[in-house]
Amino acid sequence: MKTLKLSRNWMRNAIALALVPVALAGCYVIPVDQYGKPVYPVATPIAASTAPAQTVVYAAPPAYANGGGTVFTGSAMPTVLNVRLYPVNDIATQTGMMTGTVTNLMSGKGRFQFDYRGELLTGEATRVSSDERRGVANAYGQRGSFANCEYQMSSPVLGAGTCTFNNGARYEVHIGG
Numbered sequence: 001m002k003t004l005k006l007s008r009n010w011m012r013n014a015i016a017l018a019l020v021p022v023a024l025a026g027c028y029v030i031p032v033d034q035y036g037k038p039v040y041p042v043a044t045p046i047a048a049s050t051a052p053a054q055t056v057v058y059a060a061p062p063a064y065a066n067g068g069g070t071v072f073t074g075s076a077m078p079t080v081l082n083v084r085l086y087p088v089n090d091i092a093t094q095t096g097m098m099t100g101t102v103t104n105l106m107s108g109k110g111r112f113q114f115d116y117r118g119e120l121l122t123g124e125a126t127r128v129s130s131d132e133r134r135g136v137a138n139a140y141g142q143r144g145s146f147a148n149c150e151y152q153m154s155s156p157v158l159g160a161g162t163c164t165f166n167n168g169a170r171y172e173v174h175i176g177g
Contacts, residue, residue, distance in 0.1 A: 079104045083114060085163060085171035092169035102137070102175060112137045112149075116165070119143050125151070137163075149173060 085098040100114020102125050110125040123139035123146075137149040144166070151161025151173060159175035 078106060079157070081157060081176045083112070084174045085114065086174070087169070088162075088172055089168070089170045091167060092165075092171050095169065098171070108132075110137075112139050114139070116141065116145055116147070119145050121145060121147060123147075125149075133159075135161075137161075151175060 080101050080103050083100045083102050085100070087093045087096060095117055098114055098116060100112070100121075102113075103111040105111070108127045111122070112125045113120065113122040115121070119141035121139035121141040123137060125135055125137035128134040128136065133153045135151050135153070137151065138147065139149075140146045147163045147165045149161055149163035151159050153159035153175070155176075157176040159173075161173045161175070163171045163173050165171075
């Protein structure tokens, strides 16, 4: 019986090749948009009339990009953005700058809240259907204060707008950053 003598280089190469799958076993790729946020496909429900009762059917998720640079996002996790309100008239100057948050629910809606003169104002932000970058936000407090806001997003995480309060105070709003 002959024994096959293997060279050391061949043995090293064989071991190195065998370890590649082990080294890469814990790795995975997540697509990200131009802002570094993960991009997830979204399953779209199909009308209930096409499925048996008590069953929800989901269509295949859209492509990550359509070749023209548009990225479709649909993260299941809400994103919290900081909101800063800067006074633009004398009434608002009495209160000064304020901060708050808007929680993007990834559905075209969000929760808007901030403290105004010791009163927590909460409400919702909604994107305008005819222009996905524009939106309106309204917030109301337990003591009767309220604000009506309009905003425009320059990116998924940055935007600006104005808010008018029931007492006439006006603020410029900066979203994100």
